[in-house]
Amino acid sequence: MKKLAIFDFDGTLFDSVWDVVICFNRTLEIHGFPTLTHEEYLDRLGGNIDEIVSLILKDKSTAENIELVKNTYSKLYSQSPKDNTKPFAGTHEVLKALQDKGILLAINSNRTTDSIRGYVDEFFKDIDFKAIEGHDPSYPSKPSPCGVERIIEKLEVTKDETVYIGDSITDIRTSQNAEIDCILVSWGYGRKEAFESDYPLKTIDDICDLLKII
Structure with a gap:
Protein backbone atom coordinates (compact mmCIF):
# COMPACT_ATOMS: atom_id res chain seq x y z
CA MET A 1 0.00 0.00 0.00
CA SER A 16 0.20 26.98 -15.87
CA VAL A 17 1.78 27.02 -19.31
CA TRP A 18 -0.11 29.94 -20.86
CA ASP A 19 1.18 32.48 -18.35
CA VAL A 20 4.69 31.10 -18.86
CA VAL A 21 4.35 31.47 -22.64
CA ILE A 22 3.05 35.05 -22.34
CA CYS A 23 5.89 36.16 -20.07
CA PHE A 24 8.64 34.37 -22.00
CA ASN A 25 7.50 35.78 -25.34
CA ARG A 26 7.32 39.28 -23.89
CA THR A 27 10.85 38.80 -22.55
CA LEU A 28 12.14 37.61 -25.92
CA GLU A 29 10.52 40.58 -27.65
CA ILE A 30 12.16 43.01 -25.22
CA HIS A 31 15.61 41.62 -25.98
CA GLY A 32 15.10 41.13 -29.73
CA PHE A 33 15.03 37.33 -29.75
CA PRO A 34 12.51 35.32 -31.84
CA THR A 35 9.37 34.30 -29.96
CA LEU A 36 8.10 30.71 -29.79
CA THR A 37 4.72 29.04 -30.25
CA HIS A 38 2.83 27.24 -27.50
CA GLU A 39 3.89 23.87 -28.95
CA GLU A 40 7.53 24.91 -29.12
CA TYR A 41 7.46 25.81 -25.44
CA LEU A 42 5.98 22.44 -24.52
CA ASP A 43 8.98 20.79 -26.18
CA ARG A 44 11.31 22.78 -23.92
CA LEU A 45 9.66 22.45 -20.52
CA GLY A 46 10.70 20.04 -17.78
CA GLY A 47 14.09 21.30 -16.65
CA ASN A 48 15.00 24.10 -14.28
CA ILE A 49 14.82 27.74 -15.38
CA ASP A 50 18.40 27.82 -16.74
CA GLU A 51 17.84 24.69 -18.82
CA ILE A 52 14.53 25.96 -20.18
CA VAL A 53 15.97 29.36 -21.15
CA SER A 54 18.92 27.69 -22.85
CA LEU A 55 16.56 25.59 -25.00
CA ILE A 56 14.39 28.62 -25.76
CA LEU A 57 17.39 30.64 -26.99
CA LYS A 58 18.66 27.80 -29.18
CA ASP A 59 21.77 29.03 -31.07
CA LYS A 60 21.72 32.28 -29.06
CA SER A 61 22.20 30.36 -25.83
CA THR A 62 25.19 31.94 -24.11
CA ALA A 63 25.75 32.40 -20.38
CA GLU A 64 25.17 36.14 -20.80
CA ASN A 65 21.93 35.73 -22.77
CA ILE A 66 20.61 33.11 -20.37
CA GLU A 67 21.07 35.47 -17.41
CA LEU A 68 19.56 38.37 -19.37
CA VAL A 69 16.44 36.44 -20.35
CA LYS A 70 16.10 34.68 -17.02
CA ASN A 71 16.23 37.91 -15.02
CA THR A 72 13.75 39.75 -17.23
CA TYR A 73 11.38 36.78 -17.33
CA SER A 74 11.50 36.33 -13.56
CA LYS A 75 10.60 39.99 -13.05
CA LEU A 76 7.77 39.92 -15.61
CA TYR A 77 6.39 36.65 -14.27
CA SER A 78 6.43 37.82 -10.65
CA GLN A 79 4.57 41.00 -11.63
CA SER A 80 2.04 39.37 -13.97
CA PRO A 81 -1.49 38.58 -12.73
CA LYS A 82 -1.16 34.95 -13.87
CA ASP A 83 -4.90 34.78 -14.48
CA ASN A 84 -4.52 31.61 -16.56
Missing part, protein backbone atom coordinates in the same frame (compact mmCIF):
# COMPACT_ATOMS: atom_id res chain seq x y z
CA LYS A 2 1.21 3.50 -0.79
CA LYS A 3 1.62 5.91 2.10
CA LEU A 4 3.15 8.87 0.24
CA ALA A 5 2.06 10.51 -3.03
CA ILE A 6 4.57 12.98 -4.51
CA PHE A 7 3.15 15.25 -7.19
CA ASP A 8 4.80 17.20 -9.96
CA PHE A 9 3.38 20.75 -10.13
CA ASP A 10 3.15 22.18 -13.67
CA GLY A 11 1.01 20.03 -15.93
CA THR A 12 0.00 17.69 -13.11
CA LEU A 13 -1.63 19.77 -10.37
CA PHE A 14 -1.74 23.14 -12.14
CA ASP A 15 -2.44 24.28 -15.69
CA THR A 85 -2.77 29.55 -13.86
CA LYS A 86 -5.24 27.36 -12.01
CA PRO A 87 -5.53 23.81 -10.67
CA PHE A 88 -6.82 21.23 -13.13
CA ALA A 89 -10.49 20.34 -12.63
CA GLY A 90 -11.07 17.88 -9.80
CA THR A 91 -7.58 18.27 -8.33
CA HIS A 92 -8.61 19.77 -5.00
CA GLU A 93 -11.30 17.16 -4.41
CA VAL A 94 -8.93 14.26 -5.08
CA LEU A 95 -6.17 15.72 -2.90
CA LYS A 96 -8.68 16.17 -0.08
CA ALA A 97 -9.91 12.59 -0.47
CA LEU A 98 -6.35 11.21 -0.42
CA GLN A 99 -5.56 13.32 2.64
CA ASP A 100 -8.69 12.08 4.40
CA LYS A 101 -7.57 8.51 3.73
CA GLY A 102 -4.29 9.20 5.50
CA ILE A 103 -2.08 9.42 2.41
CA LEU A 104 0.87 11.80 2.90
CA LEU A 105 1.04 14.44 0.15
CA ALA A 106 4.13 16.20 -1.19
CA ILE A 107 5.29 18.19 -4.23
CA ASN A 108 8.57 17.89 -6.16
CA SER A 109 9.06 20.34 -9.01
CA ASN A 110 11.66 22.32 -10.94
CA ARG A 111 9.60 25.45 -10.20
CA THR A 112 10.88 27.43 -7.21
CA THR A 113 9.57 26.44 -3.80
CA ASP A 114 8.32 29.97 -3.04
CA SER A 115 6.27 30.00 -6.25
CA ILE A 116 4.74 26.61 -5.45
CA ARG A 117 3.86 27.68 -1.90
CA GLY A 118 2.18 30.81 -3.22
CA TYR A 119 -0.21 28.79 -5.38
CA VAL A 120 -0.77 26.16 -2.70
CA ASP A 121 -1.65 28.83 -0.14
CA GLU A 122 -4.08 30.44 -2.59
CA PHE A 123 -5.87 27.38 -3.98
CA PHE A 124 -5.27 24.53 -1.51
CA LYS A 125 -5.65 26.14 1.91
CA ASP A 126 -7.04 22.97 3.49
CA ILE A 127 -4.50 20.59 1.93
CA ASP A 128 -1.54 19.78 4.17
CA PHE A 129 1.42 19.11 1.90
CA LYS A 130 3.94 17.53 4.24
CA ALA A 131 6.91 18.55 2.06
CA ILE A 132 7.52 20.79 -0.94
CA GLU A 133 10.81 20.42 -2.81
CA GLY A 134 11.15 23.04 -5.53
CA HIS A 135 14.17 24.15 -7.52
CA ASP A 136 17.09 25.12 -5.29
CA PRO A 137 20.47 25.94 -6.88
CA SER A 138 22.13 24.19 -3.95
CA TYR A 139 20.72 20.83 -5.11
CA PRO A 140 20.43 19.12 -8.51
CA SER A 141 17.11 19.49 -10.34
CA LYS A 142 14.84 16.77 -11.67
CA PRO A 143 15.39 14.22 -13.10
CA SER A 144 17.84 13.92 -10.21
CA PRO A 145 16.19 11.93 -7.40
CA CYS A 146 17.54 14.41 -4.83
CA GLY A 147 14.21 16.15 -4.11
CA VAL A 148 12.28 12.87 -3.91
CA GLU A 149 14.85 11.33 -1.60
CA ARG A 150 14.78 14.36 0.68
CA ILE A 151 10.99 14.06 0.93
CA ILE A 152 11.13 10.33 1.64
CA GLU A 153 13.77 10.84 4.33
CA LYS A 154 11.84 13.69 5.95
CA LEU A 155 8.55 11.77 6.05
CA GLU A 156 10.17 8.49 7.11
CA VAL A 157 8.55 6.21 4.57
CA THR A 158 10.10 3.61 2.27
CA LYS A 159 10.48 3.82 -1.48
CA ASP A 160 8.03 0.95 -1.88
CA GLU A 161 5.47 3.03 0.01
CA THR A 162 5.95 6.01 -2.32
CA VAL A 163 4.46 6.87 -5.71
CA TYR A 164 5.30 9.79 -7.99
CA ILE A 165 2.57 11.41 -10.12
CA GLY A 166 3.68 13.48 -13.10
CA ASP A 167 3.03 14.36 -16.73
CA SER A 168 6.39 14.30 -18.50
CA ILE A 169 9.44 12.23 -19.36
CA THR A 170 11.32 14.25 -16.73
CA ASP A 171 8.94 12.93 -14.09
CA ILE A 172 9.33 9.37 -15.33
CA ARG A 173 13.12 9.65 -15.21
CA THR A 174 12.95 11.20 -11.75
CA SER A 175 10.93 8.21 -10.56
CA GLN A 176 13.34 5.77 -12.20
CA ASN A 177 16.36 7.47 -10.66
CA ALA A 178 14.69 7.43 -7.24
CA GLU A 179 13.62 3.79 -7.75
CA ILE A 180 9.97 4.48 -6.95
CA ASP A 181 6.71 3.79 -8.78
CA CYS A 182 5.30 6.37 -11.18
CA ILE A 183 1.83 7.26 -12.46
CA LEU A 184 1.70 9.31 -15.68
CA VAL A 185 -1.18 11.73 -16.26
CA SER A 186 -2.45 12.52 -19.75
CA TRP A 187 -3.91 16.00 -19.16
CA GLY A 188 -0.60 17.85 -18.77
CA TYR A 189 2.25 18.80 -21.07
CA GLY A 190 3.79 15.39 -21.69
CA ARG A 191 5.09 14.62 -25.16
CA LYS A 192 5.20 11.42 -27.20
CA GLU A 193 8.37 10.15 -25.50
CA ALA A 194 6.61 10.02 -22.13
CA PHE A 195 3.63 8.04 -23.36
CA GLU A 196 5.86 5.51 -25.10
CA SER A 197 7.72 4.73 -21.86
CA ASP A 198 6.91 1.38 -20.26
CA TYR A 199 8.08 2.49 -16.79
CA PRO A 200 4.89 4.06 -15.30
CA LEU A 201 2.60 1.71 -13.41
CA LYS A 202 -0.31 3.30 -15.24
CA THR A 203 -1.29 6.25 -17.41
CA ILE A 204 -4.51 7.94 -16.29
CA ASP A 205 -6.89 10.31 -18.09
CA ASP A 206 -8.88 11.38 -15.04
CA ILE A 207 -7.41 12.49 -11.73
CA CYS A 208 -10.16 10.62 -9.89
CA ASP A 209 -8.46 7.41 -11.03
CA LEU A 210 -5.77 8.08 -8.43
CA LEU A 211 -8.26 7.17 -5.73
CA LYS A 212 -8.64 3.70 -7.26
CA ILE A 213 -4.90 3.14 -7.69
CA ILE A 214 -3.50 4.61 -4.47
Whole structure:
Protein backbone atom coordinates (compact mmCIF):
# COMPACT_ATOMS: atom_id res chain seq x y z
CA MET A 1 0.00 0.00 0.00
CA LYS A 2 1.21 3.50 -0.79
CA LYS A 3 1.62 5.91 2.10
CA LEU A 4 3.15 8.87 0.24
CA ALA A 5 2.06 10.51 -3.03
CA ILE A 6 4.57 12.98 -4.51
CA PHE A 7 3.15 15.25 -7.19
CA ASP A 8 4.80 17.20 -9.96
CA PHE A 9 3.38 20.75 -10.13
CA ASP A 10 3.15 22.18 -13.67
CA GLY A 11 1.01 20.03 -15.93
CA THR A 12 0.00 17.69 -13.11
CA LEU A 13 -1.63 19.77 -10.37
CA PHE A 14 -1.74 23.14 -12.14
CA ASP A 15 -2.44 24.28 -15.69
CA SER A 16 0.20 26.98 -15.87
CA VAL A 17 1.78 27.02 -19.31
CA TRP A 18 -0.11 29.94 -20.86
CA ASP A 19 1.18 32.48 -18.35
CA VAL A 20 4.69 31.10 -18.86
CA VAL A 21 4.35 31.47 -22.64
CA ILE A 22 3.05 35.05 -22.34
CA CYS A 23 5.89 36.16 -20.07
CA PHE A 24 8.64 34.37 -22.00
CA ASN A 25 7.50 35.78 -25.34
CA ARG A 26 7.32 39.28 -23.89
CA THR A 27 10.85 38.80 -22.55
CA LEU A 28 12.14 37.61 -25.92
CA GLU A 29 10.52 40.58 -27.65
CA ILE A 30 12.16 43.01 -25.22
CA HIS A 31 15.61 41.62 -25.98
CA GLY A 32 15.10 41.13 -29.73
CA PHE A 33 15.03 37.33 -29.75
CA PRO A 34 12.51 35.32 -31.84
CA THR A 35 9.37 34.30 -29.96
CA LEU A 36 8.10 30.71 -29.79
CA THR A 37 4.72 29.04 -30.25
CA HIS A 38 2.83 27.24 -27.50
CA GLU A 39 3.89 23.87 -28.95
CA GLU A 40 7.53 24.91 -29.12
CA TYR A 41 7.46 25.81 -25.44
CA LEU A 42 5.98 22.44 -24.52
CA ASP A 43 8.98 20.79 -26.18
CA ARG A 44 11.31 22.78 -23.92
CA LEU A 45 9.66 22.45 -20.52
CA GLY A 46 10.70 20.04 -17.78
CA GLY A 47 14.09 21.30 -16.65
CA ASN A 48 15.00 24.10 -14.28
CA ILE A 49 14.82 27.74 -15.38
CA ASP A 50 18.40 27.82 -16.74
CA GLU A 51 17.84 24.69 -18.82
CA ILE A 52 14.53 25.96 -20.18
CA VAL A 53 15.97 29.36 -21.15
CA SER A 54 18.92 27.69 -22.85
CA LEU A 55 16.56 25.59 -25.00
CA ILE A 56 14.39 28.62 -25.76
CA LEU A 57 17.39 30.64 -26.99
CA LYS A 58 18.66 27.80 -29.18
CA ASP A 59 21.77 29.03 -31.07
CA LYS A 60 21.72 32.28 -29.06
CA SER A 61 22.20 30.36 -25.83
CA THR A 62 25.19 31.94 -24.11
CA ALA A 63 25.75 32.40 -20.38
CA GLU A 64 25.17 36.14 -20.80
CA ASN A 65 21.93 35.73 -22.77
CA ILE A 66 20.61 33.11 -20.37
CA GLU A 67 21.07 35.47 -17.41
CA LEU A 68 19.56 38.37 -19.37
CA VAL A 69 16.44 36.44 -20.35
CA LYS A 70 16.10 34.68 -17.02
CA ASN A 71 16.23 37.91 -15.02
CA THR A 72 13.75 39.75 -17.23
CA TYR A 73 11.38 36.78 -17.33
CA SER A 74 11.50 36.33 -13.56
CA LYS A 75 10.60 39.99 -13.05
CA LEU A 76 7.77 39.92 -15.61
CA TYR A 77 6.39 36.65 -14.27
CA SER A 78 6.43 37.82 -10.65
CA GLN A 79 4.57 41.00 -11.63
CA SER A 80 2.04 39.37 -13.97
CA PRO A 81 -1.49 38.58 -12.73
CA LYS A 82 -1.16 34.95 -13.87
CA ASP A 83 -4.90 34.78 -14.48
CA ASN A 84 -4.52 31.61 -16.56
CA THR A 85 -2.77 29.55 -13.86
CA LYS A 86 -5.24 27.36 -12.01
CA PRO A 87 -5.53 23.81 -10.67
CA PHE A 88 -6.82 21.23 -13.13
CA ALA A 89 -10.49 20.34 -12.63
CA GLY A 90 -11.07 17.88 -9.80
CA THR A 91 -7.58 18.27 -8.33
CA HIS A 92 -8.61 19.77 -5.00
CA GLU A 93 -11.30 17.16 -4.41
CA VAL A 94 -8.93 14.26 -5.08
CA LEU A 95 -6.17 15.72 -2.90
CA LYS A 96 -8.68 16.17 -0.08
CA ALA A 97 -9.91 12.59 -0.47
CA LEU A 98 -6.35 11.21 -0.42
CA GLN A 99 -5.56 13.32 2.64
CA ASP A 100 -8.69 12.08 4.40
CA LYS A 101 -7.57 8.51 3.73
CA GLY A 102 -4.29 9.20 5.50
CA ILE A 103 -2.08 9.42 2.41
CA LEU A 104 0.87 11.80 2.90
CA LEU A 105 1.04 14.44 0.15
CA ALA A 106 4.13 16.20 -1.19
CA ILE A 107 5.29 18.19 -4.23
CA ASN A 108 8.57 17.89 -6.16
CA SER A 109 9.06 20.34 -9.01
CA ASN A 110 11.66 22.32 -10.94
CA ARG A 111 9.60 25.45 -10.20
CA THR A 112 10.88 27.43 -7.21
CA THR A 113 9.57 26.44 -3.80
CA ASP A 114 8.32 29.97 -3.04
CA SER A 115 6.27 30.00 -6.25
CA ILE A 116 4.74 26.61 -5.45
CA ARG A 117 3.86 27.68 -1.90
CA GLY A 118 2.18 30.81 -3.22
CA TYR A 119 -0.21 28.79 -5.38
CA VAL A 120 -0.77 26.16 -2.70
CA ASP A 121 -1.65 28.83 -0.14
CA GLU A 122 -4.08 30.44 -2.59
CA PHE A 123 -5.87 27.38 -3.98
CA PHE A 124 -5.27 24.53 -1.51
CA LYS A 125 -5.65 26.14 1.91
CA ASP A 126 -7.04 22.97 3.49
CA ILE A 127 -4.50 20.59 1.93
CA ASP A 128 -1.54 19.78 4.17
CA PHE A 129 1.42 19.11 1.90
CA LYS A 130 3.94 17.53 4.24
CA ALA A 131 6.91 18.55 2.06
CA ILE A 132 7.52 20.79 -0.94
CA GLU A 133 10.81 20.42 -2.81
CA GLY A 134 11.15 23.04 -5.53
CA HIS A 135 14.17 24.15 -7.52
CA ASP A 136 17.09 25.12 -5.29
CA PRO A 137 20.47 25.94 -6.88
CA SER A 138 22.13 24.19 -3.95
CA TYR A 139 20.72 20.83 -5.11
CA PRO A 140 20.43 19.12 -8.51
CA SER A 141 17.11 19.49 -10.34
CA LYS A 142 14.84 16.77 -11.67
CA PRO A 143 15.39 14.22 -13.10
CA SER A 144 17.84 13.92 -10.21
CA PRO A 145 16.19 11.93 -7.40
CA CYS A 146 17.54 14.41 -4.83
CA GLY A 147 14.21 16.15 -4.11
CA VAL A 148 12.28 12.87 -3.91
CA GLU A 149 14.85 11.33 -1.60
CA ARG A 150 14.78 14.36 0.68
CA ILE A 151 10.99 14.06 0.93
CA ILE A 152 11.13 10.33 1.64
CA GLU A 153 13.77 10.84 4.33
CA LYS A 154 11.84 13.69 5.95
CA LEU A 155 8.55 11.77 6.05
CA GLU A 156 10.17 8.49 7.11
CA VAL A 157 8.55 6.21 4.57
CA THR A 158 10.10 3.61 2.27
CA LYS A 159 10.48 3.82 -1.48
CA ASP A 160 8.03 0.95 -1.88
CA GLU A 161 5.47 3.03 0.01
CA THR A 162 5.95 6.01 -2.32
CA VAL A 163 4.46 6.87 -5.71
CA TYR A 164 5.30 9.79 -7.99
CA ILE A 165 2.57 11.41 -10.12
CA GLY A 166 3.68 13.48 -13.10
CA ASP A 167 3.03 14.36 -16.73
CA SER A 168 6.39 14.30 -18.50
CA ILE A 169 9.44 12.23 -19.36
CA THR A 170 11.32 14.25 -16.73
CA ASP A 171 8.94 12.93 -14.09
CA ILE A 172 9.33 9.37 -15.33
CA ARG A 173 13.12 9.65 -15.21
CA THR A 174 12.95 11.20 -11.75
CA SER A 175 10.93 8.21 -10.56
CA GLN A 176 13.34 5.77 -12.20
CA ASN A 177 16.36 7.47 -10.66
CA ALA A 178 14.69 7.43 -7.24
CA GLU A 179 13.62 3.79 -7.75
CA ILE A 180 9.97 4.48 -6.95
CA ASP A 181 6.71 3.79 -8.78
CA CYS A 182 5.30 6.37 -11.18
CA ILE A 183 1.83 7.26 -12.46
CA LEU A 184 1.70 9.31 -15.68
CA VAL A 185 -1.18 11.73 -16.26
CA SER A 186 -2.45 12.52 -19.75
CA TRP A 187 -3.91 16.00 -19.16
CA GLY A 188 -0.60 17.85 -18.77
CA TYR A 189 2.25 18.80 -21.07
CA GLY A 190 3.79 15.39 -21.69
CA ARG A 191 5.09 14.62 -25.16
CA LYS A 192 5.20 11.42 -27.20
CA GLU A 193 8.37 10.15 -25.50
CA ALA A 194 6.61 10.02 -22.13
CA PHE A 195 3.63 8.04 -23.36
CA GLU A 196 5.86 5.51 -25.10
CA SER A 197 7.72 4.73 -21.86
CA ASP A 198 6.91 1.38 -20.26
CA TYR A 199 8.08 2.49 -16.79
CA PRO A 200 4.89 4.06 -15.30
CA LEU A 201 2.60 1.71 -13.41
CA LYS A 202 -0.31 3.30 -15.24
CA THR A 203 -1.29 6.25 -17.41
CA ILE A 204 -4.51 7.94 -16.29
CA ASP A 205 -6.89 10.31 -18.09
CA ASP A 206 -8.88 11.38 -15.04
CA ILE A 207 -7.41 12.49 -11.73
CA CYS A 208 -10.16 10.62 -9.89
CA ASP A 209 -8.46 7.41 -11.03
CA LEU A 210 -5.77 8.08 -8.43
CA LEU A 211 -8.26 7.17 -5.73
CA LYS A 212 -8.64 3.70 -7.26
CA ILE A 213 -4.90 3.14 -7.69
CA ILE A 214 -3.50 4.61 -4.47
